Amino acid sequence: MSEGEQSESERTDGDGTESAAVRRGYVTQTHTGTVPWEEALGAASRIGFDFAELYMDGATERTRLDPGSVGSLAAEKGIDLLVHLPFVDLEIGSPRNPVREGSLSEQRACIETAAEMGAEKAVLHAGTSARPPEWELDEIAPRLLDSIRILDRFAADRDVEICVENLPGVPFTVHHLDRVFAETEASATFDTGHARVDGMDPDEMADFLANRGERVSHVHVNDAREDADEHVPTGSGTTDFETALAPLREGWEGTVSVEVYTFDEDYLALSAEKLEEVL
Template sequence: DIQWAREQMEERGIGCSVHLPFYDLDLSAFRHDLRMAAVHSVIKSVEVAAELGAGTVTVHGGSMKRNYYSAEWEETAEELSLDSLARINRECKERGMKLLIENLNLFSDRVHRVHALPAKLLETKAKLGDNIGFTLDIAHAVSTPLNPVEYALALGPENIKLAHLNDDNLKADQHLGLGLGRIDYRSFMKAYLGEKWDFPLLFETKTVEYALTSKAYLEKLIKEIEIKKI
């Protein structure tokens, strides 16, 4: 029940951010009917997020199968993604919510992700306006030539409104608990604390157990960093 969930969050002082659906949906689909169906599905979730009292919603901008890949097709996919995001952004603005575009990963050999690199994300924000922010997925960032700190700085920390934390082996998008993979979270947290970045950190792991592992790992890491500062 949406109203019950909203009341529970308000009673406990818990904020709400919603990840919009993406499985089997492609906002850059070449077929107009499929793309509009995806946009409609995402907008329905925007409406639910507004009822929950969410201040932000996270979206995946789209992808393209590599057997279609060429510079021409890439440009087409980006234009279609931009149109879809503009439609969704209008709905978000009407409801007082910020639309956060998530950086996608480059791990897959089969799919080209439209928004995997900072330059493309910033270009999209410039075209769609100030209601656009970013969700920084740390494990997606490591699939690019940049490390997480470099990626955050390239996006502009002021543009990042949420971060997804999970771990992987640097070769696949595994959504492991922090400390169970090879991502250098110590360097990221040093920058986060040292530069006083203020975007929320959210564990996005495959299991609740991984989330609890991540919480313990991050608390220990923060304590170690703060002790060294003293």
């Protein structure tokens, strides 16, 4: 937390009452190697974010990280840690048992690394490239749900909370999260851009968060200019966050990341300001 910034427990509304315990952060773009993880954590502190969500792939996949060093720097900078688990080449929903088991093994190793660095939440993509016409959702869903249960229990034993993210156009989309809630104990990450791609308008997003907020632990604020997964700086798109995120202002307690595809700290800082205005 940068000097002069209020912690989430110190923020108050205009009438002097304490606001909802919503912590703000951002998803790092460290996977390309353009921004080292050390710089990404420093940016979170300078901007005044409560946490950084470290992307564990590419240049910052688990074998390229020293968890002790990451945890120590986060503590030094006064920020908390979340992680975004890898997904591009992993298949936790594969109908082929060896492929699925290998992917689960790698995700377990990532969760252990996240726990060692002190991360409290891990965002999980519960998706697969197995799809029609070869594979129908009814065949794939049981495998995905079982994988979620396995990873959720594994992470819970290490004090890490799994947060299943709604994916755009592939299982599990926002329209499948109720099944995740019914058949697993995992929490969810609600991604606004992904929900928009899958047909949700701001009022429908707000309705989802209002009715399922007890299972949504984390939110990705993903702005866009159209119904696409763009990740433009928060406030530069056309998403009506004032409406969509209204339930988060009503006593919800969780974490919110701005997910912006940029290496420019100025755009991150502006995104933080725009998010603060909404929340």
